[in-house]
Amino acid sequence: MxxxxxxxxxxxxxxxxxxxxxxxxxNGIPVRIIDKEPKPQFGSRGQGIMPRTLEVYxxxxxxxxxxxxxxxxxxxxxYKLPGGREVVKEMVTSPRTYPTPGMPFFNNCLVGQxxxxxxxxxxxxxxxxxxxxxxxLRDLKQxxxxxxxxxxxxxxxxxxxxxxxxxxxxxxDGARGIVRKLLGLSFIGETRPGDAGIIADVRLKGDVSRQxxxxxxxMGTQGFSAIPRWTHDDDVFWVSVFGSHVPYDALMANPxxxxxxxxKITDRADIEITEFLTVSRFKWNIRMVxxxxxxRVFVAGDAAHVHSPTGGQGMNSSIMDAFxxxxxxxxxxxxxxxxxxxxxxTAERLPIIRKMLDITTETLDRTLAMEESAWERGRxxxxxxxxxxxxxxxxxxxxxxxxxxxxxxxxxxTFGQLGRVQAGDRAPDAPGLLDLKGSSAGLxxxxxxxxxxxxxxxxxxxxxxxxxxVIAALQAYPAGIVxxxxxxxARLAVCGGxxxxxxxxxxxxxxxxxxxxxxxxxxxxxxxxxxVRPDGFVGGIGSGxxxxxxxxxxxxxxx
Numbered sequence: 001m002x003x004x005x006x007x008x009x010x011x012x013x014x015x016x017x018x019x020x021x022x023x024x025x026x027n028g029i030p031v032r033i034i035d036k037e038p039k040p041q042f043g044s045r046g047q048g049i050m051p052r053t054l055e056v057y058x059x060x061x062x063x064x065x066x067x068x069x070x071x072x073x074x075x076x077x078x079y080k081l082p083g084g085r086e087v088v089k090e091m092v093t094s095p096r097t098y099p100t101p102g103m104p105f106f107n108n109c110l111v112g113q114x115x116x117x118x119x120x121x122x123x124x125x126x127x128x129x130x131x132x133x134x135x136x137l138r139d140l141k142q143x144x145x146x147x148x149x150x151x152x153x154x155x156x157x158x159x160x161x162x163x164x165x166x167x168x169x170x171x172x173d174g175a176r177g178i179v180r181k182l183l184g185l186s187f188i189g190e191t192r193p194g195d196a197g198i199i200a201d202v203r204l205k206g207d208v209s210r211q212x213x214x215x216x217x218x219m220g221t222q223g224f225s226a227i228p229r230w231t232h233d234d235d236v237f238w239v240s241v242f243g244s245h246v247p248y249d250a251l252m253a254n255p256x257x258x259x260x261x262x263x264k265i266t267d268r269a270d271i272e273i274t275e276f277l278t279v280s281r282f283k284w285n286i287r288m289v290x291x292x293x294x295x296r297v298f299v300a301g302d303a304a305h306v307h308s309p310t311g312g313q314g315m316n317s318s319i320m321d322a323f324x325x326x327x328x329x330x331x332x333x334x335x336x337x338x339x340x341x342x343x344x345x346t347a348e349r350l351p352i353i354r355k356m357l358d359i360t361t362e363t364l365d366r367t368l369a370m371e372e373s374a375w376e377r378g379r380x381x382x383x384x385x386x387x388x389x390x391x392x393x394x395x396x397x398x399x400x401x402x403x404x405x406x407x408x409x410x411x412x413x414t415f416g417q418l419g420r421v422q423a424g425d426r427a428p429d430a431p432g433l434l435d436l437k438g439s440s441a442g443l444x445x446x447x448x449x450x451x452x453x454x455x456x457x458x459x460x461x462x463x464x465x466x467x468x469x470v471i472a473a474l475q476a477y478p479a480g481i482v483x484x485x486x487x488x489x490a491r492l493a494v495c496g497g498x499x500x501x502x503x504x505x506x507x508x509x510x511x512x513x514x515x516x517x518x519x520x521x522x523x524x525x526x527x528x529x530x531x532v533r534p535d536g537f538v539g540g541i542g543s544g545x546x547x548x549x550x551x552x553x554x555x556x557x558x559x
Contacts, residue, residue: 002335003333003334003335004145004146004167004333004335005030005167006030006146006165006166006167007029007030007031007032007166007167008024008029008030008031008032008166008167008168008169008170008329008333009031009032009033009034009137009147009149009164009166009168009169009170010024010031010032010033010034010169010170010172011033011034011035011137011169011170011171011172011173011177011178011179012034012035012171012172012173012174012177012301012303013033013034013035013037013040013117013121013131013133013172014046014113014117014172014174014301014302014318015046015113015116015117015120015301015315015318015319016172016300016301016302016303016315016318016319016321016322017033017035017170017172017173017300017301017322018033018117018120018121018124018131019056019060019120019319019322019323019326020170020172020300020322020323020325020326021033021124021129022060022120022123022124022127023060023322023323023326023327023330023452024326024329024330024333025124025127025128025129026060026127026452026453027326027327027330027334027452027453027534028330028334028453029329029330029333029334031129032129032132032164032166033124033129033130033131033132034131034132034133034135034136034137034151035131035132035133035134035135036134036135036136036137036173037133037134038133038134038154039133039134040114040117040118040121040131040133041114041117041278042114042201042277042278043112043113043114043201043277043278044112044113044114044201044229044238045113045199046113046116046314046315047110047111047112047113047238048073048108048109048110048315048316049066049070049108049109049110049111049116049315049316050108050313050316050381050382050383051103051105051106051107051108051382051383051384052316052320052382052383052384052386052426053315053316053319053320053383054066054067054105054109055104055105055447055536056319056320056323056536058105058447059447059450059451059452059536060123060452061123062119062120062123065119065122065123066111066116066119067109069111069115069119069230069231070109070110070111071109071110071111071230072094072096072107072108072109072110073093073094073108073109073110073213074211074212074213074227074228075090075091075092075211075212075213076090076091076092076093076212076213076215077089077090077212077213077214077215078090078091078215078216079214079215079216079266081216081217081266081267082267083267084216084266084267084268085207085268094107094108097379101428101429101430101431101432101511101513101517102428102429102430102513102517103384103428103429104429104431104445104447106382106384108381108382110227110230111231112229112231112232112238113315115231132153134153134154134155135151135152135153135154136151136152136153136154136178137149137150137151137169137173137178137179137182138150138151138152138178139182140169140179140182140297142294142295142296142297146165146166146167146296147165147166147167147168147169147295147296147297148163148164148165149163149164149165149166149169150162150163151163151164167296167333168296168297168298168329168333169296169297169298170298170299170300170322170325170326170329171183171297171298171299171300171303172299172300172301172303172318172322173303174301174302174303175187175285175287175302175303175306177302177303179297179299179303180289180299180303180304182297183293183294183297183299185289185290185291185294185299186289186290187287187288187289188287188288188289188290189285189286189287189288189306189357190285190286190287191283191284191285191286191287192283192284192285192286196242196282196283196284196308197240197241197242197243197246197281197282198240198241198242198246198248198251198252198258198279198280198281198282199238199239199240199278199279199280199281199282200238200239200240200258200273200276200277200278200279200280201229201236201237201238201239201276201277201278202236202237202238202239202273202274202275202276202277202279203233203235203236203237203273203274203275203277204226204235204236204237204239204271204272204273204274205235205270205271205272205274206268206270206271206272207268207270207271208226208237208271210228210230210234213225213226213227214226214227216265216266216267216268217243217265217266218243219242219243220243220244221243221244221245222241222242222243222244222245222246222265223241223242223243223265224239224240224241224242224262224265224266225239225240225242226238226239227239235274236277239262239273241258241261241262241265246261247261248281252279252281255273255276255279258273258276258279259272259273284308284364285306285307286306286307286308286357286360286361287305287306287307288304288305288306288307288353288354288357289304289305290350291346291350292304292321292325292345292346292349292350293342293345293346298325298342298345300318300321300322300325301315301317301318301319301321301322302314302318304321304349304353305317305353305356305357307356307357307360307361308360308361308363308364309360313356313359313360313381313383314360316383317352317353317356317383320349320352320383320386321349321353323452323535324345324348324349324535325342325345326452327452327533327534327535328341328342328344328345329342330453330534331481331555331556334478334481336478336481336556337555337556338556341393341554341555343392344391344392344393347391347392348388348391352386352388359380359381384426385426386426387422387424387425387426387537388424388425388537389422389423389424389425390424391424392554393539393551393554393555394423394424394538394539394540395423395531395539395540395541395542395547395550395551395554396422396423396424396540396541396542397540397541397542397543397546397547397550420519421517421518421519421530421538421541422538422541423538423539423540423541424537424538424539425537425538426536426537426538427446427450427530427532427536427537427538428446428517428518429445429446429447429513430445430446430509430511430513430514430517431443431445431511431513432445432509432510432511432513433445433446433449433487433507433508433509433510433514434507434508434510435505435506435507436488436494436500436506436507436508437500437503437505437506438505443510444507446458446514446532449483449485449505449507450532450536451483451534452534452535453481453534454480454481454482454483454534455481455482455483455531455532455533455534455539455555456482456483456485456531456532457470457471457474457482457483457484457485457529457530457531457532457548458485458487458514458518458528458529458530458531458532459471459484459485459486459487459501459503459527459528459529460487460489460509460514460515460518460520460522460527460528460529460530461486461487461488461501461526461527461528462488462489462491462492462522462525463525463527464486464499464500464501464502466525466527467486467501467503467527468501468502469527469545470484470527470529470544470545470548471484471486471501471502471503473545473548473549474548477552477556478556483504483505484503484504484505485503485504485505485506485507486500486501486503486505486506486507487507487508487509487514487515488501488506488507488508488509489508489509489512489515489522489523490508490509490510490511490512490515490522491522491523492508494508509522515528518530518541526543527543527544528542528543529541529542529543529544529545529547529548531547531548531551539551539555
């Protein structure tokens with residue numbers, strides 16, 4: 001299939017759309033990203049960032065800027081009523097944990113969505129791509145080799161229509177967006193009766209410490225919470241009013257009514273909202289599509305699934321949608337992969353999202369029932385154990401040889417019970433790698449080597465000739481989209497002038513994390529081969545050249 005010249009159109013410039021656009025641009029794909037809003041939106045919605053998202057931000061080159069502004073989840077303080085000042089209990093929703101060699105980012109954190117989007121837009125700008133604000137998708141029509149779209153840009157003199165041909169469309173335009181509707185995709189699920197709450201970014205005065213997440217009342221009937229926005233002025237907080245007894249219509253009719261109601265809930269006359277920076281109401285929507293795309297048009301993020309924010313999975317799952325789709329789109333756009341590869345987007349993400357909805361809904365029900373354990377945000381929410389085992393494009397050489405105790409579990413959220421790495425799992429990191437070929441000859445890690453623009457072929461062997469046999473097999477595949485990494489075991493003493501494998505990168509596993517992490521015996525004369533996809537998941541795992549051929553047969557196949 002020939003390479004395509006039309007750009008990919010990304011509709012929606014939230015975190016989902018920005019990650020999709022950034023990944024595509026890093027792969028050299030032309031992109032237009034539009035958003036119907038006239039300017040970037042302010043607001044902290046989607047502020048909880050899970051460890052797997054931190055890993056994605058690392059691969060995309062934005063993690064240092066994110067971490068500059070990120071803060072750990074604060075202690076929750078619940079106040080006794082009446083009075084509203086005495087602390088009745090404190091909860092640590094996400095106790096600090098320590099990283100491991102395979103999981104370098106092991107603590108979730110908070111960064112307002114508006115701040116994260118600013119950072120992503122800045123990084124996207126480095127690839128000569130700017131968000132076109134005030135530009136709306138009105139219609140689309142699919143053809144065999146492109147998508148015709150009708151755009152409307154809001155100008156000073158009214159609407160400016162534009163007819164454009166694009167190669168693909170990524171709908172990241174939210175739950176109320178037009179892309180899913182134009183595709184005619186069903187949005188299966190439920191909307192629970194009644195409102196779930198009101199959320200707002202506000203200026204708040206009163207004796208409210210910026211050290212804690214403050215809570216009054218209860219989730220079931222009526223309550224109020226306030227959490228500081230540490231990236232903004234000292235009086236800026238993100239607040240919510242929630243519960244079945246809250247008069248939402250009356251409160252939304254006039255924001256000042258919210259202010260008075262907050263005083264009532266908290267029993268605190270000193271707490272006053274002096275300005276509403278954002279305000280909106282929401283319902284408990286639990287819905288998802290039955291397929292993530294049709295033809296050349298795809299949906300991701302809230303356009304594909306909505307659910308309770310309990311558990312902090314929404315924005316994080318949305319970013320995983322975008323990261324999963326973008327590398328596949330890049331290969332197809334370049335003409336090196338068949339469009340059939342794009343079918344794996346639905347095959348891989350659908351079971352993940354289905355299970356995620358189950359988890360967040362269960363957490364919601366327990367939270368409304370005031371179960372204290374429902375506030376825990378431990379490892380099962382980190383998305384480090386989410387896997388694509390069973391994917392049609394994942395290859396495991398030893399799949400048929402698995403014992404009953406090794407058969408991959410059906411649960412795609414495995415809560416840390418993965419055991420040894422399998423094809424389809426997230427590829428763990430490994431630090432302490434001595435670079436034997438780079439100009440600096442310093443220490444590196446797998447996460448510094450993995451990249452969203454190439455497949456990484458890890459070849460674990462003490463024998464240069466055995467590794468070179470695998471490397472030679474890579475010559476059959478398109479140049480520039482596969483990198484070979486030869487990993488020598490710690491037991492091997494490398495002498496000056498010794499012939500090294502002809503890999504793009506050659507490292508010595510000085511701390512033995514690679515061989516142990518990927519369960520390869522460093523003392524056996526075997527060649528461990530691990531194919532790591534551009535999204536950081538293991539696409540294939542085995543002991544020789546055949547796993548390379550089997551994996552890439554499903555990636556670089558022709559129509």
